[in-house]
Amino acid sequence: MKYLHREDLFTWSEFNPERNIDFNSVLWARKDGNIIIDPVPLNPHDQDHIKELGGAKWIIITNSDHIRDAKKIREMTGAKLAGPLEEKETLPIQCDHYLSDGDELVPGLKTLELHGSKTPGELALVLEDTTLITGDLIRAHRPDNLMILPREKLTDFKKAKNSLCYLLDFKGIEAVLVGDGWPIFKDGYKYLKDLFDQLDN
Numbered sequence: 001m002k003y004l005h006r007e008d009l010f011t012w013s014e015f016n017p018e019r020n021i022d023f024n025s026v027l028w029a030r031k032d033g034n035i036i037i038d039p040v041p042l043n044p045h046d047q048d049h050i051k052e053l054g055g056a057k058w059i060i061i062t063n064s065d066h067i068r069d070a071k072k073i074r075e076m077t078g079a080k081l082a083g084p085l086e087e088k089e090t091l092p093i094q095c096d097h098y099l100s101d102g103d104e105l106v107p108g109l110k111t112l113e114l115h116g117s118k119t120p121g122e123l124a125l126v127l128e129d130t131t132l133i134t135g136d137l138i139r140a141h142r143p144d145n146l147m148i149l150p151r152e153k154l155t156d157f158k159k160a161k162n163s164l165c166y167l168l169d170f171k172g173i174e175a176v177l178v179g180d181g182w183p184i185f186k187d188g189y190k191y192l193k194d195l196f197d198q199l200d201n
Contacts, residue, residue: 086121
């Protein structure tokens, strides 16, 4: 796995030729049990790295389109699974816990609920007030250029815009780690504000 902007954060990716971007996963290494978010398949090197880091205590799925390789990695690590509460009845994988807005699965990892995306109650996560981890709604198909899902894929543009406005309440965001595309390591709040200002009504 590759280091991110903090020594306790790692990522591995799977290239998607259809969109010409990487699909990304995040691991937060912590002494009380590691957290994996939206896990794509592991190559042997990354699988060994996760084992060296102590496996995982929890796997978080931000939305039903990001189940990815969660089942296999759960079997490998024995981790518990957490997913969005609003998809509890339709999520095609059984979770041990369901998350909604304001929940903290572990201390320092706050759950935010986003609306208007492809799936109901999509999750975003704020790590220790400075790092935003997103699923599908917020993405970056080019470096230093956040975007949202195309309008035709949104269930409700106004709700999606309101969700982005909600993220602007978190003024300490420095990094934005997107599930799809390029991460941003500096001035994350500015990039979120620029994106909001560019959206049509």
